[in-house]
Amino acid sequence: xxxxxxxxxxxxxxxxxxxxxxxxxxxxxxxxxxxxxxxxxxxxxxxxxxxxxxxxxxxxxxxxxxxxxxxxxxxxxxxxxxxxxxxxxxxxxxxxxxxxxxxxxxxxxxxxxxxxxxxxxxxxxxxxxxxxxxxxxxxxxxxxxxxxxxxxxxx
Ligand code: FES
Numbered sequence: 001x002x003x004x005x006x007x008x009x010x011x012x013x014x015x016x017x018x019x020x021x022x023x024x025x026x027x028x029x030x031x032x033x034x035x036x037x038x039x040x041x042x043x044x045x046x047x048x049x050x051x052x053x054x055x056x057x058x059x060x061x062x063x064x065x066x067x068x069x070x071x072x073x074x075x076x077x078x079x080x081x082x083x084x085x086x087x088x089x090x091x092x093x094x095x096x097x098x099x100x101x102x103x104x105x106x107x108x109x110x111x112x113x114x115x116x117x118x119x120x121x122x123x124x125x126x127x128x129x130x131x132x133x134x135x136x137x138x139x140x141x142x143x144x145x146x147x148x149x150x151x152x153x154x155x
Contacts, residue, residue, distance in 0.1 A: 002140035008035050009046045013024045023097070023137045024051055029062050030100045033069070060139040063128050069105050076111040078126040093123040117142050
């Protein structure tokens with residue numbers, strides 16, 4: 001008998017609890033994708049309740065993740081490797097999530113940058129003006145009108 005969506009979500013959440021993931025929302029949404037489920041309202045509602053999060057927060061992460069993995073545009077994924085994010089575990093974060101994103105189908109270039117303006121909630125990953133902040137397990141919009149493009153570490 002096929003497993004129900006609720007059973008698959010329960011299994012994913014059990015694995016994340018056992019792994020003591022520090023970014024359960026992003027990790028769960030990647031696992032949902034790897035399980036062949038779409039992050040529809042039912043799935044987002046189940047995850048939001050189980051994680052004690054707002055459905056809007058999950059929806060924003062799911063939308064960001066879809067764009068990171070599916071968009072065909074030339075934009076890079078910017079990964080902050082600067083001091084604050086480094087002190088908050090950027091290397092460990094990327095060691096966990098880089099392979100997860102690869103398995104989920106990441107095809108875009110990942111560019112190390114010096115800062116994405118979200119130092120307090122880093123480590124940070126940005127696609128355009130939307131930044132995933134691993135410290136908060138949230139996607140925020142960097143809408144500072146004066147911000148400059150991230151300063152790449154590569155030429
Ligand atoms: S040091 Fe990473 S966002 Fe500022």
